[in-house]
Amino acid sequence: MKLLAKTNRYYLLLTTVLFIVASAVLYYGLFGALQHEVEEQLVNRRVYLERRVQDGGNLPTSPFEYQMAVSPRPQRIGYGDTLLLDPHEQELVPHRQLTFPLRVDNKLVWVTLRKSLVETEDVLGVVLGVMVSVLGLLLLGVILINRWLGQWLWAPFRNTLRVLRGYGVQQDQVLRFPLTTTDEFAELNQALTLMSQRLVADYEAVREFTANAAHETQTPLAIMQAQLEQLLQRPELENPELATLVSELYGATLRLSRLHQALTLLSSIENQQFKQASHVRLDRLVEEKVAHFESLADVRQLALRTHLSGVPSLQMHPGLADSLVHNLLQNAIKHNHRGGTIDVKLTPTHLEVRNTGPTVTGDPARFFERFRKHQAASDSPGLGLSIVQQICQYYGFAVRYDFEPTGCLHTLRVDFAPPALFPAPTGEGVSQLGQPQF
Amino acid sequence: MKLLLIEDEASLRNTLVEYLRQAGYVCEVAGGYHQALEKIKLYQYDCVVLDLTLPDGTGLDILRALKVDGSRAGVLIISARAALDDRLTGLDLGADDYLTKPFHLAELNARLRAIIRRRQFQGSHHIAFRDLLVWPEQAEVFVREQPLVLTRKEYDLLLFLLANPNRVLTKEAIAEHLCGDAVDSADSFDFIYTHLKNLRKKLQEKGADNYIRTMYGVGYKLSTE
Structure with a gap:
């Protein structure tokens, strides 16, 4: 709920309660005052009648007989309310009446004086009407003013939000906001600008560090690998014990360099260093990759089948497209068992790799985590699916993992979500890369 | 077969030279951009093994210079930069192949042989x-x-x-x-x-x-x- 709607709700609640209480107090106050006024008039008339009778006069006859009644029988003394029929309008009209005993010519009679309350009610109606409409207008005014204030006063805040939503560190820009005269918003904007400055500086430092670290690590690794290879050529290495030692060292160096390459790729994607994009023919890429993995699948007696039913039109960095398909297929081969199957399905909207494999436990979402391995002792660093996820995230694709216990089928599905689809010119092929990057 | 190895890291350079000489190449070396540029202007090579990141310049400029001179030498890029873009730029500029460091020496040799074979003997080589x-x-x-x-x-x-x-x-x-x-x-x-x-x-x-x-x-x- 909006902050403004929330405050409005409380305003409204308070105003309504005040409104009801004020109306009640006003009504009963006014009613009491008017009734008191009528009673005073009745008393005045009684005093007048008593004086007149004392001075030896008769009871006057009123032209409106319902205003005064004289009865020889005892009546209840004091004020009372009654309804009398108005002969003209043929309706019952409320009256206030005062009954008192009076001695006329030594005979005791009971006189009842009446006064209509119609005028009183009219006055009450008018006053209440005016008050209620004033209060109503006030209420409406409060709501309208708040709404207007909400639009006008909070405009800088909404603007700030809009800028923040569109902000990404990768843009390498400090946040800029238009000037605002509201202190709170100006302070907020200033704090955000400062924060973005720090972010940009930190991001730049991290990016530089990653690039430098990548370069500086790769060179010693290359030296180690080359030297070890030379060492393996020595005649002394005919000794199997020595050979095993050096060979394991060599294998470890390779693993380290592979891990390093994967991490460098991941951080490069995170740093959005693959801005360049071209039209990618995913069907050709899939066929190429399937051919590439075919012999490896043969060795493990896997049936590798492709089902191409349409080609998505994608703008991607050719290297990332290569890496995506490569990792999906490699994953399907790695986590499979002898004699299993792999089905690669490509449609205009999604790419799906379904393979048989051992039952897995645990949260599927965690399979995409870095260094997540099916077997802890495995040689692979467990970065394949992280790379897949990172690439998908980069292009706004949705990637999903499903496991069907019947038949132990693992499915990885990449949906090319609409925002990432661009109509692209055809005829341009996948760029040929010497080697896949990972 | 005459090679020029352009690599700034001394110990890697030495290992590579030792290996390439063992493999039967005549191998010359350059440790930096200017030295390399001088050598390619003065001599003819069958193949140039080129590191992209050099202390005093970029290997891509050497590649450009080779192409401007109309050199017949094959070019194999070796680079620590795993960046895919560099690979594409290098190949676009006319390099014959690209190897990312670290690489296997045997792989380097196999690629060199393939390049030289493609460039020098049109089908008559066995x-x-x-x-x-x-x-x-x-x-x-x-x-x-x-x-x-x-x-x-x-x-x-x-x-x-x-x-x-x-x-x-x-x-x-x-x-x-x-x-x-x-x-x-x-x-x-x-x-x-x-x-x-x-x-x-x-x-x-x-x-x-x-x-x-x-x-x-x-x-x-x-x-x-």
């Missing part, structure tokens, strides 16, 4: 090894004058071995050469084992000597003796 004769352009193999039919992978494997005779080729290097660099070791070792077994069997059927030796725990070697 590789002879003991009783084996290979015509790379036609992808034909003969054992004692009899044709030998190999699968694609077996042929690649044989060519890789032939490019590095009398050297121990690690199983990792063979696997990467055949399947690309991202194949996991455990899988790919089965894979090369199977292919080697088949290759040996086919060679033996044609009466070839058994010159592919297994180096226990390390890899394989094409033996000249």
Whole structure:
């Protein structure tokens, strides 16, 4: 709920309660005052009648007989309310009446004086009407003013939000906001600008560090690998014990360099260093990759089948497209068992790799985590699916993992979500890369 | 065959030179951009092995200079920069191939041989090894004058071995050469084992000597003796 709607709700609640209480107090106050006024008039008339009778006069006859009644029988003394029929309008009209005993010519009679309350009610109606409409207008005014204030006063805040939503560190820009005269918003904007400055500086430092670290690590690794290879050529290495030692060292160096390459790729994607994009023919890429993995699948007696039913039109960095398909297929081969199957399905909207494999436990979402391995002792660093996820995230694709216990089928599905689809010119092929990057 | 190796890291340069000389190349070196530029202006090379990141310039400029001069030398880029963009830029500028550091020495040699073969001998080149004769352009193999039919992978494997005779080729290097660099070791070792077994069997059927030796725990070697 909006902050403004929330405050409005409380305003409204308070105003309504005040409104009801004020109306009640006003009504009963006014009613009491008017009734008191009528009673005073009745008393005045009684005093007048008593004086007149004392001075030896008769009871006057009123032209409106319902205003005064004289009865020889005892009546209840004091004020009372009654309804009398108005002969003209043929309706019952409320009256206030005062009954008192009076001695006329030594005979005791009971006189009842009446006064209509119609005028009183009219006055009450008018006053209440005016008050209620004033209060109503006030209420409406409060709501309208708040709404207007909400639009006008909070405009800088909404603007700030809009800028923040569109902000990404990768843009390498400090946040800029238009000037605002509201202190709170100006302070907020200033704090955000400062924060973005720090972010940009930190991001730049991290990016530089990653690039430098990548370069500086790769060179010693290359030296180690080359030297070890030379060492393996020595005649002394005919000794199997020595050979095993050096060979394991060599294998470890390779693993380290592979891990390093994967991490460098991941951080490069995170740093959005693959801005360049071209039209990618995913069907050709899939066929190429399937051919590439075919012999490896043969060795493990896997049936590798492709089902191409349409080609998505994608703008991607050719290297990332290569890496995506490569990792999906490699994953399907790695986590499979002898004699299993792999089905690669490509449609205009999604790419799906379904393979048989051992039952897995645990949260599927965690399979995409870095260094997540099916077997802890495995040689692979467990970065394949992280790379897949990172690439998908980069292009706004949705990637999903499903496991069907019947038949132990693992499915990885990449949906090319609409925002990432661009109509692209055809005829341009996948760029040929010497080697896949990972 | 004359090579120019442009690499700024001294210890890597020395190892590479030692290896390339062992492999039968005449190898000259340059440790920096200006030295390299001087050498390519003065001498003719069959192939230039080029590191992209140099202390006093970028290897891409050397590549441009080579192309401007209309040099006939093949260019193999070796770079620590794993960036895919560099690879594409390098190939666009006319480099023949690209290797990302770290790489296998045997792979470097195999790629160099392929480049030189493509550039110098238009189809007239053959590789002879003991009783084996290979015509790379036609992808034909003969054992004692009899044709030998190999699968694609077996042929690649044989060519890789032939490019590095009398050297121990690690199983990792063979696997990467055949399947690309991202194949996991455990899988790919089965894979090369199977292919080697088949290759040996086919060679033996044609009466070839058994010159592919297994180096226990390390890899394989094409033996000249």
